[in-house]
Amino acid sequence: xxxxxxxxxxxxxxxxxxxSVWWWLKNRAxxxxxxxxLTSVFVALFAILFLWQxxxxxxxxxxxxxxxxxxxxPLFLTIDTVxxxxxxxxxxxxxxxxxxxxxxxVRGKRVPDKIVAGSNYIVWVLLSGIVAWILTRG
Amino acid sequence: MTERLTPFLWIxxxxxxxxxxxxxxxxxxxxxxxxxxxxxxxxxxEALRGLVQHPVVRLYLFVVISLPLFxxxxxxxxxxYDGLQLYHxxxxxxxxxxxxxxxxTAVAAYTxxxxx
Numbered sequence: 569x570x571x572x573x574x575x576x577x578x579x580x581x582x583x584x585x586x587x588s589v590w591w592w593l594k595n596r597a598x599x600x601x602x603x604x605x606l607t608s609v610f611v612a613l614f615a616i617l618f619l620w621q622x623x624x625x626x627x628x629x630x631x632x633x634x635x636x637x638x639x640x641x642p643l644f645l646t647i648d649t650v651x652x653x654x655x656x657x658x659x660x661x662x663x664x665x666x667x668x669x670x671x672x673x674v675r676g677k678r679v680p681d682k683i684v685a686g687s688n689y690i691v692w693v694l695l696s697g698i699v700a701w702i703l704t705r706g
Numbered sequence: 707m708t709e710r711l712t713p714f715l716w717i718x719x720x721x722x723x724x725x726x727x728x729x730x731x732x733x734x735x736x737x738x739x740x741x742x743x744x745x746x747x748x749x750x751x752e753a754l755r756g757l758v759q760h761p762v763v764r765l766y767l768f769v770v771i772s773l774p775l776f777x778x779x780x781x782x783x784x785x786x787y788d789g790l791q792l793y794h795x796x797x798x799x800x801x802x803x804x805x806x807x808x809x810x811t812a813v814a815a816y817t818x819x820x821x822x
Contacts, residue, residue: 589789589790589791592789602785605785605789606785608777608778608781608782608785611722611723611726611777612775612778612779612782614730615770615771615774615775615778615810616810617737617738618733618737618771619771619813619817621737622767622814622817622821623817625751625821626817626820626821632751636741636742639737639738640742640743644738644742645738645742645743647738648734648739649738649739651734652734652738652739655726655730655734656731658723658726658727658730659726659727662724662726662727663727669720692727692728695728695729695732696729696732699729699733699736703736703749704736704746704747704749
């Protein structure tokens with residue numbers, strides 16, 4: 569993420585080669601970076617879907633039944649599958665970045681990256697289990 | 707103004723990213739795949755209405771919807787900025803992204819308030 573240097577319309581022109589908008593396809597690492605950045609679109613998509621479900625819930629049993637029926641349509645199942653894969657990619661890249669973003673020290677010694685990232689995965693499994701238990705206990 | 711807002715927006719980005727990382731896969735897997743496909747029994751309308759009566763559940767739902775929207779706003783803003791090189795639209799993109807997250811937050815608050 570670049571710092572916002574202010575662009576002005578009548579900026580003095582220095583020599584700059586035009587970059588293709590597809591610069592990120594030329595290199596695997598760049599493609600991975602752009603895919604990672606695009607996970608945010610699916611994060612937002614799911615947040616909106618979740619909100620939509622709550623609105624259906626607020627509108628009564630009929631509206632909610634209509635909503636759940638819609639989720640069974642192939643279009644929604646496809647969207648949800650793609651969104652799930654992107655959200656999973658977000659989770660993995662986010663967890664693996666934590667040791668870089670947050671250095672944990674115990675008695676002055678840096679906790680190894682693998683332990684910091686690994687503890688995220690343990691908490692993730694626990695939280696997922698709790699959510700699944702609450703929603704499926706009947 | 708923007709200089710003072712940036713750290714705050716970055717905190718929202720990182721909180722929202724953390725919440726989405728921990729909780730979105732399970733909610734998306736259950737709500738979007740396991741329940742519609744019948745792999746698991748979906749909770750009934752009455753059960754869900756009962757669940758959202760609890761203020762802690764409503765607070766949870768508010769946070770789980772609102773903060774990831776700000777995560778999206780912040781990240782997507784820079785994706786457009788860097789990816790599509792829309793340098794002259796910086797202000798418009800920022801207003802649209804954070805504005806959309808604010809609207810989503812307001813709708814979430816209103817919906818959850820009325821669900822009680």
